Amino acid sequence: MLRLLRGARVVDPISGLDGIRDILIDRDRIARIDISIPPSTCRGATVIELGAGLVVCPGFIDMHVHLREPGYEHKETVATGTASAVAGGFTAVACMPNTHPVNDNASVTRFILKQAAEAGLARVYPIGAVSQGSKGEQLAEIADMRDAGCVAFSDDGRPVATALLMRRALEYAGMFGMPIIDHCEDRSLSGEGVAHEGYHAAQLGLRGIPSAAEDVMVERDIVLADITGGHAHIAHISTAGALRAVRAGKARSVRITCEVAPHHFTMSDQWLAAPVSYDTNVKMNPPLRAAADRDALVEGIRDGSIDAIATDHAPHHADDKRVEFDRASFGIVGLETAVSLCLDRLVHADVIGWPRLVELLSVNPARILGVAGGSISVGRAADLTILAPDLPVIVNAARFRSKSRNTPFDGWSLRGGVAATIVGGRVVYVNPEVPTAAGLGPLSGGQP
């Protein structure tokens, strides 16, 4: 089956392409990319006139999500999480191992992949646990999980507990060239903290999580990545100090990469107090930091110090959030708001251009995880994220595909959204509010 996407702007940083192109998709692969592909030359093709108002990017990859299955299916499942992903423009997600049971062995990995195949929406790349049960004691069976399909290792939700374990993990996973993703938090410093230690938390009487809790752990990981030659990836970087450390590490060629979550570059700790004080939907870990940290992260996105944007999509049932602030679960959903936040706050705000956006959301996540994707090229899988850059978007949590609604962005007006998502040649999401994408529907075509 042939599909011809015509006349859209195509942004592919790897080939240096940014211009109007036609793309021919043959079943699950890209068959041809050209300035003009006359429909007469590809007989039987379904022709879809996208037009120059839409932007076609290599499929976005969210390298940090929580799909909650197995164990917490009341919060999210692989099926609802991947439905949320494709509605948010992500063709692939990497899911953290803090499920129940923990994804610390190949059978759990295979179960997640089986659920993903049945859902048939976004690609799912499981991240295995660094330690058995993520308890921080004994290494999990990393090679076995790699063979089953894990692409990286992390004890996310918690830091890799000790410097020794982190060292061993970097060395051991290093034999496969695979990254250790670390949630950087010195628990002795963060203690019972629930919000960024600073003026706002102090005024509200909330126990603080100091920036230093993140900074010292990032410094530790950089030192250990340096001596082991392993690849440490810093999850959800949130402080100016941690970013400084990453910059310094990169400058001396340590294998260190980092990601930032949209809430950390769009919000700051003043949201604890207003417009709604003690809103549990602004409680996450790491917490919303000071405005100066947020500004430093934006600068890190601009200057290239930050490698990737990842949502840390953390679905929680309403029951886990409709409680006292200090009892509420940490985390927010992010898959269905990330792209609009990036377009509105980064691209339209002239922080970055389109190629850099695609690097942050596609090229670099693919490179860090060592997975396919990150480019639009002939012969490769047709994983495409199609954006409507000027679409007026009003975030409506009630319409999320995710099982959970825990977002602080409900009601936000943003410029730019997702038009359609194509995974392996299959149109898995079409936004009904984008008329020029209508030709892609109904959802069908190709083979998974």
Place this chain on the structure above:
Amino acid sequence: MSDAATRLRGKDLLGIADLTAAEITLVLDTAEAMKEIASRPIKKVPALRGKTVVNLFYEPSTRTRTSFEIAEKRLSADTLSIAIASSSVVKGETLVDTALNLEAMAPDIIVLRHGSSGACHLLSRICRAAIVNAGDGMHEHPTQGLLDAFTIRERKGRLAGLKVAIVGDLLHSRVFRSNILLLTKMGADVWGCGPPTLLPPGLEQLGVHPTSRVEEAVRDADVVMMLRIQLERMQGGFFPSLREYFNVFGMTPERVALAKPDAIIMHPGPMNRGVEIASEVADGPGSVILDQVANGVAVRMAVLFLLAGGGEHVAAA
């Protein structure tokens, strides 16, 4: 200072943060009228007759709960006190469910004491009843702040321009937060003193002078307020020992001598004699610690009265 207020704007009293200087003055003025009631042979007025007040206490409290109960009874409200041990909350129903159940019985006012900062805000969003914060976590204890201000004003005739030294565990203290918000709004010169491990960040932004030198805080002060030091803070490593704490920060007669001769000594209670305050000071001539307790009833009567829609019933009081 803004124009005189005749009523409180909000439905609730969640914290001093929400009050204007004029509203604070209104509460203090109303409390003066209420205080007179305590000197009558029949200490009861019908101001809240037919109103239902629920005292919902998730933390042990003797002083505050008793004070609210007496205030409610003197105003002729129908009152009910519920004490819930935090331990049973873990397995029991949520705060929201408890509140919705109470709400179904249509109380007019819920007085809430809770260990979590912001618990009163949560309730105010789901309840039609007026919420009175009787202490939420480390956040605020507004009626304590008001009764402290009432006591200072009673003794000093004013709040503006007074040097007030507050010494103790500022980091974990809701009394401290309510007091600094109130006193800075009313134009006092507020000094916060404690070991650096117990000073919250951002004090300067709130208009408070932070210091760890108790002599500097107390020197020429009009008011010296001590805050309770809890044993668990020592276990948390905030300072080495109660003995050392008393040596460095304890309020002794020698330190009090640095303050103005007519300085008053305050403590929200319960006191640890020999930890944050020497008995000679607590029982000394400048101490107004028991006045604070007496004034607590009057201030809480004023708050309940104003929140219950008091304005038009002033005459009845």
